[in-house]
Amino acid sequence: MDRISLSLGSGGQLMKDFLKDLILKHLGNPTLDKFGDSAHLDLTGKIGFTTDSFVIHPIFFPGGNIGKLAVVGTVNDLVVSGIKPRFISLALILEEGFAVKDLETILSSIKTLADEAGVQVVTGDTKVVRKGEADGIYINTAGIGEVIAEPGNIKEGDLIAVSGCIGDHSISVMVARGEFEFEGQVQSDCQSLHPLLPLWKMGAKWMRDITRGGLGTILCELGEEQDVPVFIEESKIVLSPPVNALCEILGLDPLYLASEGKAAIIIPQDLETEAINFLRTLPLGEAAAVIGKIGGIGKKGEVVLKSVAGGLRLLEPLTGELLPRIC
Amino acid sequence: MMDPRLLREEKSVRVLLKEVEKSLSRIGRELKLMEVCGTHTMTSYRSGLGNFLRKIGLRLISGPGCPVCITPNGIISAAVEFVSETPNVIVATFGDMLKVPTNKGSLLKIVPDKGSSVKTIYSPEEVIDMAKKNPDKQVVFLAVGFETTIPSIGWVVEEALKKGYENVSLITCLRVVPPPLRAILSSGSVALDGFIYPGHVSVILGSLPYEFIAEEFRIPGAITGFEPVDLLLGIISVLKQIESGQPKVDIAYPRVVRREGNPVARQLMDRVFEVSDGEWRGFGIIPGSALSLREKKMDAVEKFSMDTSSSWENKNCRCGDVVKGAIEPPECPLFRKVCSPEKPMGPCMVSVEGSCLIHYKYGDVEWIA
C-alpha cells in the first residue's frame, strides 16, 4: 500500500498490518509492542503532564517535519515546566490518500527525536478521515514525566537569558511556503530542549519555550503572571542573518517571531556566568545571552525595552497576526 | 565600507542628541516639528527617541502620511463586502490594511465567499502572479499608498494591460504628499516650527515639490531617512535652519534622495494615473491630492459597481485635527473614554503608527533614556 486508505479506519487486518509494518517498525519498544489499549508506566513522585496538537503547513520544512515538531513541542513544554520527560502518546489523524512514504519519514523523525530526548512513545491512536477533511496529517501528542523542579520565587535582580537566536522557525516556514517570493535555505531551530534540564538543578527559576507569539509575548506574560517589572535590552537579542534580513525587508518585529527550540530562562544573578557558559555549549546555543532582568524602571507587570538606539518604550504582547508592512 | 550599524547604535544617537540639545538651548523655546510619514512615526516610537525628544522640548507631531489613517472607511469596507459576497475572487492588499476595522468588518477577520480569499502581499508584482495562476478568478488589488508605492502600483496596471490579464482590477486610494501639507499650513490651525519630510516619498519626488513651504510659508524642513541617526540628522538640519533664520528644503538623506527625484518613476505615474481630488479620512476632500486610474476598465469600483460611500465616523472623533497636528490625542473628547485600541473610533487609533494609538500606549511614560 503506498497511500493511506479510508478502510484502514475500520480496524481489522488492515489496521493490524499498518501498526506492525509502520508504527512498530519505526517506534517499537517493549511497552508499545504490547499493543494494549493503555500502557502501564513506572513513574515516581510528582507527575507532570502536557498535551499539544500539530496542524502545520508545510508538513516538511528545512530542519524538520511535523513528526519532529510533535515530539519537540511536547518535550519542550515539559522541560520548561521543570519536568523530566519520560513518555509520550501519539495520535495521528491522516487524510485519505496520504503518502505512506511521507508517513514513514515522519515516524522515523519521531523515533529519532524521542531517542534524543530520552522519551518513549508508549501509546497511540490512528484515525483516517475522508479526502479534504484534514490537511494531510494532524498529530496530537501528550507527554508525561517526573517533576524535578518547581518554577517560581522570582525576585528583583534576577536575570533573563535566552538560549540562542530567535525567530528561525517562523522565517524557515515562511520561506519554505514561498511566501512573498523569498528564496533560500533557512533552517528551522526546531530541536528538543532536554539538554536544558541540568539548569534546574543549577538553580534556574523559570523557563518558557519561545513559540507562537515569540519572545515579546512571553515576556509580557511573565510580567503579568509574576506581577513584576521586566526590563530588556534590544541590543542583546541575537538574530541569525536570514531572520535579520527578512525582518528588515518586511518590517516584522523579531520579538514576535516563533522559535521551536529556544527558551527564555530566569536565573539568579550569581548563576550568570555558569548558566551562559553552559548554554553556549548546547546545540544552536552559540548566541545564548542575558537579555534583561526582573526589575528596572517600569511598573509591576510592565515590560520596558531599551532599544538599540538607547531609547525606551513599552513592549506589548502580540495581538492578532504578525503581518508585513510597507509603512 | 564602514559599519552601517553606526546609523542606529546608541553611541551615535547619544552624540547627535547632544548636538540637538545644544541647538535647542540656543533657540531657547519648545519646538513643534511635523514628521509627515508614518514610517518616521515608527522610527520615533520604536527607538524611544520621540519620548526622549519631547522631554527636552522638541515635539514630533505625526502628520498625514499614514495610508491606513487616511483611507476612507468606504474604500476598505467595499473590499470587505466584495470578498464576502462574491464567489471566486481574490482581494489582495498590503499587510498594513488587513486589520483596519470597518463597518462591514476587517479584511483579516471577514469570512470570504465560496472560492474567494483575501491575500496579503509584500509586492504589487504578486498581484500579476495571482492573476496568472488563477485565470478563472477576479483579482482585485486594494491599492493604497503614497508616492513611494504608486509607481509600483502603476507598473501592475501597465503589465496587466500589456499582457492582457483581464482578471485584474484595482480599488485605489492613492494620495500625494504636498497638497495636504499646503492645506494644513493654509488653514493656520497649527503652528509648526519645521518639517521632517518623508525620505522615500522624496526619492520619487525630489526636493522641489516642498520648496513652497520654505518660500511661501518660511518654514524650515529636511528630507530625512529612517534610521534613528537619520532622524536626528534631519532634526539637526531643521534646528540649524531655525537658528540661521534661513528656511529651505534640505536633503538630509543624500545617499538616497536627489534633488530631481526619480523621473522614470514619475513618468510611469503620469502615464497610468491622472490627478484628481481626494478624500482624506479625518480631513475631508483636498483638491488635487489624489491619483486616479486613467484606464477606467482597470477600476474595480466601476467594474463591479462597488459602493464606496459608507462612512463610519463618530461625530465627536477629532482624528482630522490630530492628523493635522492641531491637537494632541488627549484633547480629543473620545480619547481613552470611548476610544481605545480594542474599540477604535477613528483611524488614528487603528493604525499602528496612528498618533492616538501611540499616545495611548506610550504617552504616559515618565522615564527617559
Next chain:
Amino acid sequence: MCLAVPLKLIEINDDIGTIESGGIRRKVNLSLVKNPKLGDFIVMHAGFAITIMDQEEGEKTLALISGWLEQEEQG
C-alpha cells in the same frame, strides 16, 4: 508608507534583478531605475528598486558620524 531597505544586487536579467541579504534571495523589479550594475545597493520598497544608493554619499554620512564620535571621545 516608506519602508525601504538598501540591498545588494547580485544578478540582473533585463528588468528583473536578484537581491541577496543574510542568505535570503529575492527578485527585485528594476524598471524604475536606470543602469543598475551588479554590486549596486538598490533601495527596495515593496519588491521594486526605487533608486540606487549613492555609496559615496553613504560613506560621507558615516564619516560625519564617526567624526563626531571621535570628537566626543577626545573631548
